[in-house]
Amino acid sequence: xxxxxxxxxxxxxxxxxxxxxxxxxxxxxxxxxxxxxxxxxxxxxxxxxxxxxxxxxxxxxxxxxxxxxxxxxxxxxxxxxxxxxxxxxxxxxxxxxxxxxxxxxxxxxxxxxxxxxxxxxxxxxxxxxxxxxxxxxxxxxxxxxxxxxxxxxxxxxxxxxxxxxxxxxxxxxxxxxxxxxxxxxxxxxxxxxxxxxxxxxxxxxxxxxxxxxxxxxxxxxxxxxxxxxxxxxxxxxxxxxxxxxxxxxxxxxxxxxxxxxxxxxxxxxxxxxxxxxxxxxxxxxxxxxxxxxxxxxx
Numbered sequence: 001x002x003x004x005x006x007x008x009x010x011x012x013x014x015x016x017x018x019x020x021x022x023x024x025x026x027x028x029x030x031x032x033x034x035x036x037x038x039x040x041x042x043x044x045x046x047x048x049x050x051x052x053x054x055x056x057x058x059x060x061x062x063x064x065x066x067x068x069x070x071x072x073x074x075x076x077x078x079x080x081x082x083x084x085x086x087x088x089x090x091x092x093x094x095x096x097x098x099x100x101x102x103x104x105x106x107x108x109x110x111x112x113x114x115x116x117x118x119x120x121x122x123x124x125x126x127x128x129x130x131x132x133x134x135x136x137x138x139x140x141x142x143x144x145x146x147x148x149x150x151x152x153x154x155x156x157x158x159x160x161x162x163x164x165x166x167x168x169x170x171x172x173x174x175x176x177x178x179x180x181x182x183x184x185x186x187x188x189x190x191x192x193x194x195x196x197x198x199x200x201x202x203x204x205x206x207x208x209x210x211x212x213x214x215x216x217x218x219x220x221x222x223x224x225x226x227x228x229x230x231x232x233x234x235x236x237x238x239x240x241x242x243x244x245x246x247x248x249x250x251x252x253x254x255x256x257x258x259x260x261x262x263x264x265x266x267x268x269x270x271x272x273x274x275x276x277x278x279x280x281x282x283x284x285x286x287x288x289x290x291x292x293x294x295x296x297x298x
Contacts, residue, residue: 005119006066010056010089012041012080013048014072014096021048023096024071027110028053034114039065041080062087067269069113073097074189078146078244085128085144085264092116092269101188101283102126104270112271121269126185126201127225128262131243135255143243146266147186149259151231152178152211154238159214161235166227173234175214181229181259182207188283196220201276206261225261232256 009031013020028038028050038053045055061068062084070077071094081091093103094110105112131149133141153160162179164171182191184199187207192198196209197220206229209220223229232254233239239251281287 006036006117008037008039008065009117010039010041010061010065010068011044011053012061012068012070012072012076013044014076020071020096021050023107024048024050025052027069027071027113031114031117036114036117041068058083059087062089065089067092067117069094070103071096072103074100074102075245077102081126081146081266082128082144082244085262085266088265088267090123090267090269092121101279102185102268104274104279109271116269116271120272122272122274124201124268124270125265126268127183127204127265129181129183129206129259130262131181131241131257131259133241133248133251133255133257135252141248143246143248144262144264145186145243146183147189147244148180148182148191148242149257150178150180150190150211150242151233151257152240152242153236154240157236157238159236160233160239163232163234164208165230165232166223168228168230172218174210174218175235176210176212176218178211178239179231180207180209180211181231182209188280191220197222198280206259227260229259230256231259 011024011028013024032038039056040050040053042055042057067090069092070080077093094105095103129145131143132139159175160178161175163173180191184201184203187199191207191209194209194211196207199205199207204225205222206225207220207222210218233251240247240249241257
């Protein structure tokens with residue numbers, strides 16, 4: 001894996017934002033002037049009408065680019081992160097979305113990018129999970145997830161009934177609206193809105209968070225990421241499973257979703273001085289109404 005300074009930079013952007021194209025062109029021109037070779041992710045180039053630079057597929061980015069700069073929201077980062085995970089291509093996230101937990105550089109701070117691309121950055125590894133759907137002993141679907149695997153009911157059906165096992169040990173049967181299996185990165189997504197705990201990105205764990213459980217004693221639990229989790233559908237209608245919000249919907253009774261840590265990790269690069277706790281304060285609005293006097297630390 002290239003660790004910088006980098007030479008060939010892939011730019012990836014949101015495809016549904018009118019302003020994304022202009023920002024991507026401005027960024028490409030700025031980096032080209034600094035001596036970097038710029039390529040665009042093919043779908044980004046097509047959707048934004050960008051034809052002045054080479055266009056690479058994700059596989060070509062993985063094999064030929066040194067780093068990918070992602071301009072968009074967390075969803076954009078999740079999508080390209082899953083595709084580049086097998087290549088261990090480092091990612092830098094510039095927030096052009098609404099929340100920005102993992103696209104942590106603001107548009108106004110893009111002037112930090114050249115120094116990062118020259119090797120001045122902080123690096124961390126983010127884990128993924130992989131899941132497969134088993135039916136009658138046969139795998140019918142397989143996917144990677146950066147944030148979470150979510151088993152839930154459709155909006156018009158009743159509760160689901162799920163049987164959960166860990167490493168072939170029965171854990172529980174639960175009636176609920178569903179179950180979230182989240183990575184530490186995903187602990188600030190759907191799992192958080194379902195009262196799950198925050199997991200530091202470097203924690204080697206996987207969290208199970210029930211969605212609106214029938215029994216209030218059914219609480220979130222953090223498991224080691226070395227375990228294998230099996231979720232069998234034992235009751236309910238129209239049960240869905242989502243992988244980072246990418247849906248596979250045709251589940252049947254006795255189908256089993258097996259989840260475990262992926263063999264891949266994704267390198268994230270941050271500006272020097274990056275703090276995960278600063279991100280939490282900013283995105284979750286901690287200390288906004290603090291009664292403590294004095295100046296707040298940075």
